[in-house]
Amino acid sequence: MSNPPPYGYTYSWSYAKPPARRVTTSRTEIRDIVIAYAVITLDIILILTGSSALLGTNGRGLLSSALPLYAAVAATTGFTGFLAHELAHKVVAQRRGYWAEFRMSTWGLTLSLITSYLAGLLWAIPGATMVGGIGQENRRDWGLTSLAGPLVNVTFALAFYAAAVATFLANSWTAPWFLFLAYINGWFGAFNMIPFGPLDGAKVLRWNAGIWAAAFAGIAVVAAASFLALFYFQSPFLAW
Numbered sequence: 001m002s003n004p005p006p007y008g009y010t011y012s013w014s015y016a017k018p019p020a021r022r023v024t025t026s027r028t029e030i031r032d033i034v035i036a037y038a039v040i041t042l043d044i045i046l047i048l049t050g051s052s053a054l055l056g057t058n059g060r061g062l063l064s065s066a067l068p069l070y071a072a073v074a075a076t077t078g079f080t081g082f083l084a085h086e087l088a089h090k091v092v093a094q095r096r097g098y099w100a101e102f103r104m105s106t107w108g109l110t111l112s113l114i115t116s117y118l119a120g121l122l123w124a125i126p127g128a129t130m131v132g133g134i135g136q137e138n139r140r141d142w143g144l145t146s147l148a149g150p151l152v153n154v155t156f157a158l159a160f161y162a163a164a165v166a167t168f169l170a171n172s173w174t175a176p177w178f179l180f181l182a183y184i185n186g187w188f189g190a191f192n193m194i195p196f197g198p199l200d201g202a203k204v205l206r207w208n209a210g211i212w213a214a215a216f217a218g219i220a221v222v223a224a225a226s227f228l229a230l231f232y233f234q235s236p237f238l239a240w
Contacts, residue, residue, distance in 0.1 A: 045071055103127050
């Protein structure tokens with residue numbers, strides 16, 4: 001059976017549900033996921049190493065002795081912040097009986113490389129999980145599918161924050177990096193819960209305003225705490 005047209009999961013089309021609610025994939029999806037993940041990881045490496053053309057290398061760059069550390073942090077960030085988020089959408093949709101696969105955005109990935117290299121900023125629109133078969137009137141399934149991604153992000157954020165607390169108390173140099181991972185996941189989850197356009201928050205709000213408000217508030221608190229801990233207090237306790 002051929003794949004449905006590549007519409008975003010904001011939209012839908014008539015497509016029969018598969019008889020078995022199991023998680024499946026395709027060569028096209030695997031290709032798109034691998035490319036998008038690799039580009040996002042490279043973006044973050046460029047930012048962490050200070051390799052941007054406008055900001056300069058600050059004595060580090062891609063030849064920095066800390067490159068293996070930056071690469072590991074970037075790969076973890078890309079996996080938890082981006083890849084796990086998209087796969088959560090896919091798994092929930094497919095478990096509910098719909099077609100769902102990730103499709104990369106070539107122009108979005110190109111833009112992310114340009115902004116990372118020129119300005120040291122991550123402005124990434126790597127693609128989206130495409131879902132087919134959910135009618136526009138089925139707000140519950142849209143809401144559940146959309147909420148899955150941000151919930152995965154905040155779960156990772158809380159886990160990384162807990163790791164930051166443990167390593168901070170142990171006087172480990174890894175504590176700031178765990179705070180960084182918590183911050184990225186918290187921020188990404190909160191951003192996607194904004195109820196605007198194709199973002200996850202818009203579909204969750206249309207489904208259930210109370211659930212949207214509680215989820216958005218909770219994720220925003222985690223994002224804000226991680227930001228303050230990393231950039232202001234330099235401590236996961238926010239006052240030390």
